[in-house]
Amino acid sequence: MLAVQNVTRVFSGRPAVDDISFTVDGPAFVGIIGRSGAGKSTFLRMMNRLTDATAGRICVEGRDILSLRGRERRAWQGQCAMIFQQFNLVPRMDVVSNVLHGLLNRRPVLATLCNLWSRADILRALEILNRLGIAEQAQKRAEALSGGQQQRVAIARALMQDPRIILADEPIASLDPMNAQIVMDTLRRINVEDGRMVIANLHTLDTARRYCDRVIGMRDGRIVFDGSPAQLSTGAARDIYGADHSFNEAATSTALPADSAADAAYAAQLMA
Ligand SMILES: Nc1ncnc2c1ncn2[C@@H]1O[C@H](COP(=O)(O)OP(=O)(O)OP(=O)(O)O)[C@@H](O)[C@H]1O
Numbered sequence: 001m002l003a004v005q006n007v008t009r010v011f012s013g014r015p016a017v018d019d020i021s022f023t024v025d026g027p028a029f030v031g032i033i034g035r036s037g038a039g040k041s042t043f044l045r046m047m048n049r050l051t052d053a054t055a056g057r058i059c060v061e062g063r064d065i066l067s068l069r070g071r072e073r074r075a076w077q078g079q080c081a082m083i084f085q086q087f088n089l090v091p092r093m094d095v096v097s098n099v100l101h102g103l104l105n106r107r108p109v110l111a112t113l114c115n116l117w118s119r120a121d122i123l124r125a126l127e128i129l130n131r132l133g134i135a136e137q138a139q140k141r142a143e144a145l146s147g148g149q150q151q152r153v154a155i156a157r158a159l160m161q162d163p164r165i166i167l168a169d170e171p172i173a174s175l176d177p178m179n180a181q182i183v184m185d186t187l188r189r190i191n192v193e194d195g196r197m198v199i200a201n202l203h204t205l206d207t208a209r210r211y212c213d214r215v216i217g218m219r220d221g222r223i224v225f226d227g228s229p230a231q232l233s234t235g236a237a238r239d240i241y242g243a244d245h246s247f248n249e250a251a252t253s254t255a256l257p258a259d260s261a262a263d264a265a266y267a268a269q270l271m272a
């Protein structure tokens with residue numbers, strides 16, 4: 001389905017992504033981990049053509065998406081929705097309008113300027129919000145929601161595009177452990193139930209282990225690990241993060257605090 005072939009991106013003479021290659025056969029949940037500056041965001045930005053590659057090919061079902069221009073490039077951007085750490089919602093706009101903005105690159109500019117949405121589009125937006133458990137927030141302003149709810153609105157907006165691939169750049173980095181879990185569970189559900197590939201940059205090892213089918217470790221722009229969560233040993237993690245023997249996995253953990261019985265019960269309910 002996805003073949004990344006010798007992709008490089010150079011900024012001012014320095015490679016941010018340095019000759020990376022990997023293939024993904026089905027709609028897997030792929031996690032990319034690595035320390036700050038490893039090239040994770042640059043890779044995602046090349047995937048959805050926000051940044052051009054210096055060299056290489058990214059083939060999706062045999063078609064090199066790096067060579068798409070104009071209308072075809074925009075169509076591709078509609079097929080791979082992006083989710084960001086800071087949600088990137090319009091804060092003062094209501095939730096359902098934010099979700100409808102997922103359709104922006106598919107409709108005439110005039111209709112968008114006048115905020116004219118079809119009844120079918122609005123019903124679909126509400127249906128997606130309902131699926132993600134936030135239908136009752138539909139009429140509130142986005143800024144009135146909690147971080148976890150806002151990220152689910154951003155996921156709903158992405159789903160409105162009906163994308164084949166969801167690219168998530170540190171989707172839970174701004175969230176507390178409980179909301180992080182809800183958002184990751186949501187992404188996993190979309191991956192499993194809809195068969196959409198998810199590629200997520202993650203900053204914690206336990207999240208990568210728990211949610212991903214496949215983990216790619218980057219260091220200095222290169223892939224230094226590519227395997228299953230089970231293969232991601234502490235030694236492999238040390239290598240990815242360039243850490244010495246004092247490396248402590250707990251430092252990268254988002255695990256829920258064990259001392260809160262109510263939190264634990266709620267988490268168990270979510271997992272059921
Ligand atoms: N637009 C740009 N211009 C110049 N250098 C850039 C640009 N974007 C990224 N870089 C450089 O490329 C390298 C990789 O950056 P990137 O943002 O991809 O890392 P990252 O793995 O996402 O890090 P983080 O975990 O901090 O988000 C860094 O050295 C960064 O400074």
Ligand SMILES: [Mg+2]
Nearest residue numbers: 040041042201
């Ligand atoms: Mg980044």
